[in-house]
Amino acid sequence: MKVLGDIASGNCYKVKLVLAQLGIAHEWTHVAIGRGETRTAEFLRLNPNGKIPVLLLDNGEVLSESNAIINYLAEGSPLLPTDRLTRARVLEWQFFEQYSHEPYIAVARFINRYLGMPEHKRAEFESKQTGGLKALGVMEQQLGKTPFLVGEHYTIADVSLYAYTHVAHEGGFDLAAFPAVSTWVERVRQQPGHVTMEQFL
Known part of the structure; x- marks a missing residue:
């Protein structure tokens, strides 16, 4: 299988982390958002939404949206529980x-890291702080x-939140x-x- 993505993006990193932890062989192709590579006709044929990551399966199927991809990859592994309620907790x-984390923390990071905190984005950056906290x-x-x-067990719910x-x-x-979040970050790293x-940068 092949992945199109930018490893510095948390959404793409989720996919890389699950692939690594499950030992799944894959080919990674870097896609540079800043150079418009997600807006080319070729890319938009794969994902009309123009976003990364994109997973290309060996059978020709294409899957987008990071959490959908890692749910697919984790099926049948310890990272995705089989118990009905626990699986619903993962989705929760x-x-x-x-809806409540990425729109604040990831967007603030994008403005600072990817855009270099331009003055016209500073108010938007500040507006993300309350929701992120x-x-x-x-x-x-x-x-x-x-x-x-x-x-008690590490799942793709942790992967999803750890990324950003x-x-x-x-x-x-x-x-x-x-402090509990900080301790959990270290626990995930282990x-x-x-x-x-x-x-990979």
């Missing part, structure tokens, strides 16, 4: 990540009770104010097969 956290507070509550987001949380400081968020963004 993944929806939380996309709220999301981290929700995670802090859960991780103060359980070692991982859905309980562990680089939240690049968006202006100080994890020192969230999982077998863990790889970092920096290994």
Whole structure:
């Protein structure tokens, strides 16, 4: 299988992390957002939404949206529980990540890291801080009770939230104010097969 993505993107890093932890052979093709490579006719034929990551399966099928991709990859592995309620808890956290976490923490990071904090984006950057802190507070509550987001075991729910949380400081968020989240970040880093963004940059 092949992946089109930018490893510095948290959404793409999720896919890389799951592939590494499950030992799945793949080919990675770098796609540069800043150079308009997601807006070419060739790319838009694969994903009309013009976003990365994109997974190209050996049978010709194409899958986009990071959480959908990692759910597909994790099927049948310990990273995706089979119990009905626990699996729903995984989805619950993944929806939380996309609607209550990523729009704040990832966007603030994008403005700072990818755009270099242009003055006309500073107000938008500042506006993301409250929502990002709220999301981290929700995670802090859960991780103060359980070692991982859905309980005692590491799952793709953790992968989904770890991707942007562990680089939240690049968006202006100080994890020192969230000790349970900080401890969880270290716990995720200790999982077998863990790889970092920096290994591929």
